Amino acid sequence: MENEEAQAQVDIWKYVLGFTEMAVVQCAIELGIADVLESQDGRPMTLAELSSTLSCSPSILYRIMRFLIRRKIFKEISIDQESTGYVQSPLSRLLMRKGDNSMAAFVLLESSPVMLAPWHGLSARALANGASAFTAAHGEDVWRYAAENPAHSKLIDDAMACHARVAMSAIIENYVDVFKGIGSLVDVGGGDGTSLGILVNKCPWIRGINFDLPHVVSTAQNWDGVEHIGGDMFKKIPKADAAFLMWVLHDWGDDECINILKKCKEAIPRDTGKVIIAEAVINEKEENRYKDVSLALDMVMMAHTDKGKERTWKEWANVLTAAGFYRYTVKHIQAVQSIIEAYP
Ligand SMILES: C[S@@+](CC[C@H](N)C(=O)[O-])C[C@H]1O[C@@H](n2cnc3c(N)ncnc32)[C@H](O)[C@@H]1O
Missing domain, CATH: 1.10.10.10 (Winged helix-like DNA-binding domain superfamily/Winged helix DNA-binding domain)
Structure with a gap:
């Protein structure tokens, strides 16, 4: 042979x-x-x-x-x-239940029966071109399902908190300048507030507003310097000097992303505000350490969300421009996410 x-x-x-x-x-x-x-x-x-x-x-x-x-x-x-x-x-x-770098909660979320079931519907989704595998498996999208199932909501919040600890530490270590000069920051879809809690601790000049769905903030712990506000980012986002979105836009299709970004634009000052986006940027041509992770995450988005996806830089630029952000930069750091800064 x-x-x-x-x-x-x-x-x-x-x-x-x-x-x-x-x-x-x-x-x-x-x-x-x-x-x-x-x-x-x-x-x-x-x-x-x-x-x-x-x-x-x-x-x-x-x-x-x-x-x-x-x-x-x-x-x-x-x-x-x-x-x-x-x-x-x-x-x-990284598999310890506790610890700053623990990813255990993330493994427990992704290996849970609720998150595994949609994978069986991936080919059906490809054939139907657009129907959500999560909705096909559970009858509603992942966020509505979480709102109605507190145990699953907790699995998601804990997984996101462990990811937030790792990602925020990397962002602060590699690119703390992105937060310089910001007096107040609204973390849109900030989960249980872990990201802002860590950030405000390291950058005490920032007043944090953790904004997420009401059922998420109602169970969030208290963090010094962080106020929790419940609401819907498709309707209104609390005002602040800058808006931060980490792993939120990849859950949504282009039209929804444009709507969320427009709401961010309304929440920040027109002349001095900015939107900071922490997301994977797929580079289809070049190799890098995080490429396999970002392509696998793209499959996760396909299984678990209706229209979410990981985006190339060109796709990010299209979404930002369509939302009315004409100036934007990207900085690649030692993390799965890159940092995109967009100015109104
Ligand atoms: C993938 S998690 C990211 C959490 C956090 N930013 C992080 O990186 O750890 C997406 C978050 O978006 C929130 N979310 C979903 N729909 C929302 C809406 N309509 N308004 C506000 N938050 C929403 C979810 O509750 C969840 O906490």
Whole structure:
């Protein structure tokens, strides 16, 4: 057999068994494996110690750990000549339930039955050209579904909060200048206010207004320097010096994005205001570290929203211009999102 064909016979199993990685990582989070290993301060834990701490079957845990070590999610090191123990890796630290960089809540959202069901309707969506896979699976769009199902709303809010912690830290570290000179900032679709809470803590000259749907802000925690306001961004956005939109526009089609951006324009001063957008910018021609992530996120938008998508720079420029923003810049930072600044 030719080399390429022999490799294909192996590679096909990635797709046959692709779901196992997500499912076993979900299992590791639910068991709290990373949290227990972290509490050991780098001391390796034997299988007997780990299974006893987690109250798990040793034989099943052994097989789970063997799989996750093979995937480089955890590490196994020698303790002495006869025994080995499990330790954390940089990747497993991201699976701790708590912690500034934790992505655990995001894994739990994407692996939840509610979010997995629409994937079965992707081909139907392609054939029907536009019908939403989420709506086909659940009878209403993701935001209405969340409003009526508090447990799912909490899964979304927690996932967005963990993403916000990672993304805001990257934005502040790489491009804090984008917030210089801004006295008040409205975070449109800001979820539970985590983004603004972090931002105001680092940039205390900013007064934060966290704006989201009423059912989201009603359960949001308090943050110093942040006021929560509930409402609908398609109707009216609270006034501020600048508006911030992170991972909101990618949930919507072009027409909805133009409407949201026009509402942002009404909320900020005409001469000094700006809209700051944190979103992926797909570069179809060049390689970069985040390309696979942004193309996969585009598939997530296809499965979970009616018309949402990840956009190329040309597509962003079209939407901004149609909303009446004729001056805009983009800065690529070390994050999935780039920072687009648009001036009215
Ligand atoms: C993908 S989440 C992004 C959350 C946050 N900006 C982040 O990056 O972590 C989109 C947010 O938009 C909010 N949203 C959806 N429809 C909205 C509307 N009509 N008005 C205000 N917020 C809305 C959702 O409740 C959700 O919190």
